[in-house]
Each structure stands twice: as structure tokens, then as C-alpha cells.
Amino acid sequence: MTPPVTHAQETPTSPDVLTVDDLREESILDLVDAGDFATAQEWLRVHHVWEVVDAIDRMRPVEAVATFRLLDPERAFDVFEDLEPSGQQAILEVMRGAEFSEFVDSLAPDERARMLGELPAKVARRVLAGLSPDERAMTATLLGYPENSAGRYMTPEVVVLRENLSASAALQHVRNRGAQAETIYTLPVVDTQRRLTGVVDLRELVLADAETTVADLVVTSPPSVRATEPAERAARLMADSDILDLPVIDDAGRLLGLLTFDDADEVIEDADSEDASRQGGAQHWAGHYMAVSVLQLAKTRAVWLVLLLTVSLLTVTVAHSFEDALEQVAALALFIPLLIGTGGKVGTQASSACVRALAIGEVRPSDIARVTLREAATGLLLGAGLGVLAIGAGLFFTGLDVALVVGVSLLLICLLGALVGGLSPLAARKLNIDPALVSAPVVTTVVDVLGLVIYFLVASALLGL
């Protein structure tokens, strides 16, 4: 180990070190569209794989295929494996015969299985038919696990150890077998029935003395996950516990493969993107924001909007049934947007906090009683403060009686918002519904309807309407 270098003076960056700042300056799309394929090839050669992936993900299919064709063959696999499914499909569709078979046979089995799960059935069948028998068997096994399960994401290509090996023999074993494995940093240890008994980190093996044995280095009872369990659960466990690769086992405890850190990163990014879409009140789509069509974008949003518009008609019904009150005291109408808007905001704050806390495991369904108390207390505190402010503001526009109605209603509506927002995600989880579906639009719609009822009831009571 060398000592840490102290913080350096400002001097120009050496030109042969690529930093984040230097990235994403040129446009490969412009080069391809202009037919300048020589420069485009140069661009593809000097940029990192993920930059190429990002550029192709933003293109329409025809441009994506043209760009992919310009790639060096040895980079093509790495790029292909990280592309969005729509781009993968477009590229596969233009490949023919031997080229197609060789290409799909060389993909990593876990990437291939996940891709097949997202391709249209016709394309998927063609891919399976193009595989060699060994690769087809491995892919079929992975495809046998449920969508979004750990089994779909794991790599079956791992190096396993036995406890009775010496450290040097184990290292030699890793050298012999490592080239075909996706990772050698985590080395599962299994018994004669291939049951997982522990893991050894390559680090420990490399640093070990010659006389050490695998049994001395093994960490027993390592965390593991069943292949049928959700991949998101496994990935969150890995992030919480700083685990590089997580062993995946079957119901008998036999080792099936490893979930690697890069797959876990992908699982978490996808899960958080899905939560973000749903929290925004839209359906989740797998594609890239810039590549998805406007029609598709509208479609992902329309379903919830139409549903919520239908529920929102209840607000018209509620207001309609209190039309007498509205006609007697027209000033009541002025505060409707303010009151239900604020209730929706309190509800949104509570729901987004609880959805996130559930997603990362800070809150569990069994916490429902404590969450209820916490959110009720928070809602009352906020409602009391805002209610006083609202009475002051109300006096500015109208008399004390209506101002009091507004203040009292706001207190109750804030309590309502916090309870609806805080409890709905937990209730959803208990019902095995994704808590992220309890979005701001859903919470505000519910609070709009119930809040209006509260407002008119308080008005009727206090004003004697």
C-alpha cells in the first residue's frame, strides 16, 4: 500500500486520462445520419461501452441497427447485452444464418435469458433455435424461474470450492476454471451434494499463507437467496450488507449460481425507476424516455388518468349535493382549491415517505400501528399550524364564521391526508399490491373527495346550513 496522496493543486488534466467531464461531447447520431461512417467508427472505438449503449438507446431502431453494424465485433457483445430490449430486437431481426447463431450463442446466459423474457415470442423462439444444445439447456433453466426472480438474474457460471482443499490448491483450481466463469471474486463452498456451506472471497485466498485450507477461510452460513425469490429483495439485501455476489440456492439449499453486483445494480435501478413511474401515477414502461413514442408515453399515463377522472366525478357529486350551501354562502367556493390542495400535499408527503421506507426496508408491514400513530400525530401538528394560518388568511377575504370553517376543516383534512397517505402503502403491501401504486395522484384524488365532504359537513355544522 502506498500512502494517501494529499489534495493536489489546480493543474491541467493529463490528456490520456478520461474523466467524466470529457464524456458525451460529440453526437454519434449526427455522424451516422450524415453517412460519415469512418468518423462514426472512430467515435465508437474511443468511447466507453456504456456511452455507446446510451447513444444507441436514444436512437430510433433503423439508426440503432446502422450504428451497431459499425462496432468492432469484440465490443458488439458487451454493447448488445446492455441495450434496451427494443434495440436488441431490431438488431437481431437483421441478422442472418450463421452470424445470428454465433452471436446469440456467445451472449452470457443470464443476459440472454432476461432478453428472451422481454422479446416477442416469435423472435425468442428463433433465438432459442439458434443456440447450441448446451447453451439452450442453460438458458431454458434460467427461463424456468419466474420473471423478476433472482433465478432470472443469476449467473450459473461460477467456480466452486471444497472445504478440504488447501489455499494453494484452491487458487490453482480458480486459475484452471476461472476463464469461463462470470466472476471469481466470490467462491461458493459446497458439500458433496452441492449444498452451499459457505463462501470464500478471492481476496482471502490470494492473501492466505500456503498452509491455510479453504476450511480456515470459509465464512459459514453466508446470506443467500432462493432462485424463486424476487430479485429486488436479493439486491436490496446485497446493498444493505455490502455483499459483492450473493449465492442463489434451490429449496434444498443446493447452489445454483451467483447474483453478481452489476446485476444487483441493474435490478435496483429498474425497481426504483418503476417506483418513480408508479409514484407519479403512470404505468411503468421498460424503455428509454427519449426513445419511447409520444403515443406510448400517453398510453402509460392515460389509464390512471381515466380511472382517477372517474373517481373525481365524485367531487362534482359531493359539491352538487351541497349546492344549497354553496348558493347561500358563495364565499365557501373560494377556499375549495386551497383546502383540498393542501390535504393532497400532506397526503403526498406521507405516502412518498412510507413508500420509500417500505422499498428500502425501513418500514415493514408489521409496523402499521406505529406508522398510524406517527402519521396521525404529524397530520394533527401540521393541520393545527396550517389551520391557524388559514383562519388568518380567511379573515382577509371573508368573515370570521367562514374563516373558522376553513381553519377547522383544514385541521381535519391534514389529519385525513396524513392517515390516507401513510397507511395506504402499508395496506397495499399487506394485500400484495406494489405500495408504489399509492401515488400522489391516487392520494390526492381520495383526499379531494373525502376532504370536500369534511369541508361541507363542517360548514353545515358551524354555519347551521
Next chain:
Amino acid sequence: MTPPVTHAQETPTSPDVLTVDDLREESILDLVDAGDFATAQEWLRVHHVWEVVDAIDRMRPVEAVATFRLLDPERAFDVFEDLEPSGQQAILEVMRGAEFSEFVDSLAPDERARMLGELPAKVARRVLAGLSPDERAMTATLLGYPENSAGRYMTPEVVVLRENLSASAALQHVRNRGAQAETIYTLPVVDTQRRLTGVVDLRELVLADAETTVADLVVTSPPSVRATEPAERAARLMADSDILDLPVIDDAGRLLGLLTFDDADEVIEDADSEDASRQGGAQHWAGHYMAVSVLQLAKTRAVWLVLLLTVSLLTVTVAHSFEDALEQVAALALFIPLLIGTGGKVGTQASSACVRALAIGEVRPSDIARVTLREAATGLLLGAGLGVLAIGAGLFFTGLDVALVVGVSLLLICLLGALVGGLSPLAARKLNIDPALVSAPVVTTVVDVLGLVIYFLVASALLGL
């Protein structure tokens, strides 16, 4: 490599393999509260570090300290480093003299620097004073980088290689120095001025033939990040590019340390939690949802609520200035919640999609023109569909004239919502404001006010008020 195992039959789990399902069954809190310290110690011994961390994070400070005291000394560091700052502070406060000095000296320098940044100044000073000179210098260097920068999160304890080494000499070097390094899986290669010239994966070194040199194995121009750049940017780059550890350099390209995968996971989880809080319209707090006090919870939410309530008063003003119209056509009031509610929902959908796309790099500030077009088209499509539905619903409650007003207003309000929701995050990013602050509550407040104006203007025009 061993062949992949086929999917197993359902059989009972072997008892010595801990799976995710077996976790989190008992309550350490109950054991500590009951004073059953022997069983509590057993609980702490058989559970994984992150389970212990999770349990302590949920406790009040006095229980957290009592539980921490029961831990085996060798596990205490690992647990301590992953605790929330409030728990760390409570534990440090009860430590005395030599125990305190030894403890803080043994923490990893990057974890210690981050902890110090979050502790109250008085406690932080005491920690710094307790350090040995070497450790204090290393910590001071890390603390010199801005909060949330890559420099704060990197580990300076790495093993570096030179290009002219043979693979076997390099491996021997790793063996000699590796014990003190946080990771040996990524081995940066530097020149005589300690400038980063490439990286070698330990995997390549282990699998290499004896006659290979580091120069044969090195990947030149590796991605790297400057220490002063935001850690989130570096962590997203790592996730996109499947990089295990990212070299951190100074402005002269000299190596300072490595950002490791577990730190990157933590950065991304924190950043996404912060986005989730802000998207919900609350301030972000660093603590655990179950441990934070109700007063603190209310405080994080009150700021935005009071601010938005003030802006919402504009809705009262708008309605007030159109009070004549409302008195002439009382039916207009019925549709206020429906109209502005729907506009807020369309806006929320657009903003949450754009905030997430910006966060993970799918959309860049330079895409503003394309995003405008896409969101405008989407808003018009949705508005046209919902407008027709609203006219139908309006006819049910009132006459054709008011129904038409509602339909036309809804079309315009949906366009407004999509534009406000889609463009505000990009505008925020251009102004160097966190796009996640463009939350559902902010978007709905803006759309409430502008939507009401649109509604009354359309009503005045079509009904001749």
C-alpha cells in the same frame, strides 16, 4: 467451473443455510427492554451485521447504546460504521478515554470522515483529538473535499501497480500490501508521478500466465472521477458501466483513492431516498423513518406546506376576482376540484418521469426542446381524450354550455400540466437546483393557480360573462 445445476424439486431447506426468509423473526428490542442480556447477546451473535444495524437503527438512543454494548468487540466496528449518525453519536458520547481513542482510530478512514461530517462540531472535535497523527492526517484530507463529493466517499487505502512489473511480481506485491487495503480487486496502475495510467482487475492478474506483465493486462484510459465531483455522478457512472471500483484522481490526474462498489451503493440509495423525499414535497432528513421523532417528521414537511399554502392563497384570489361569474353560473364551482385535480395529475406524471430520467441520465439539459415537444404532444393527446369524457360527464350535471367550458378548459389544463411538469425539472437542472424539488405538491400548486385562471377565462369567453 462446474456445470449449472438444474432446477431442484421442492424439499425442506437444510437448516445450516440462512436464507432471506429466515431473517427478522425475533425482536432484540424486546430482549434488551426485558433485561435478558444473555439471550440478547446470542441474538446479536447469530444475526448478520446488517440485521444488527437495522435493529439498532430503529431504537431510541438509550436502547441503541445498551444494545451496542452487548456486541462482540470484533463485530462492533462493522456495526458502528453502518449505523445512522444519531446512533453513532449516542454511542460515542458514552465512551471514555482509551476505549474511545482506540475505537475511533480503528474505523475505516472514509467511513470516519463521512461520520465526522455529520456529527455535531463538539463531538467531531473530540473524535479528531482522539486519533493518532497518521489517521488524523488521512481523515483531515478526506474532510477537505466538499460534502457529497467523491473525495468524501473514496478509500485512500489502495494497492497500486507499475506497468513494468511481471504478473507474478505484481501478485506478490498485492500479497504484501493487500492486508491494509480496503479492496484489492481493482489495482490502479500509476506512473512515476503517481498519475493514473490504467487499472488491472485482480481477476486478470490471478488468471495470467507467469510471463505476462502488468503492461499486457492493463486497461488504459479507464473511467475515473475527480475528487471534487459529486459522488452521485460517480456512482451512477459505476452502475451504468458495471465498474466495481472507480479511481478517484486530482486535477493533475494523480491517483487519490478508489470509490468502492459498497460506497457507490450507499451513495445511490441515499440519493434516491433524497429524491423520493423531495418528490413527495418534503425536506430530506438523513435518519431512519421509524427512529425520527414526530416533531422532526412534521418539521421536514412544514416548510414546503407553508410555502405552498401561501402560493395557494392565489387560488382564493383568482376565485375571488371571478366571484361574479361564480354567482351568475353557480354550476361552475362544481367542476373546480375535478379540473385542477386532473391538471395536477398530468403535471405530476410528467414531472416524475422527467426527474427520474434526469437522475439516471436518460435526459440531459440539452434535450429541453425535444422534451417540450414530447410533453406538449402528450398533454394535448391526454387533454383531448379526457376533455371528451368531461363533456359527457358535464352534461349529466349541467347544460351543454357549461359542459363545453369544462371540456375545453380540461384540454388546455392538461397541456399546461404536461408542460409545467416536464419542463420545470429541466429548468431547475439548468439553474443548478435539484430537479427532484419539482415535486408533485409544487407542480399541483402551480397548475391549481394557472388552471383556475384558464377555467374562468374560458368560461368568460364561452359564456359571455
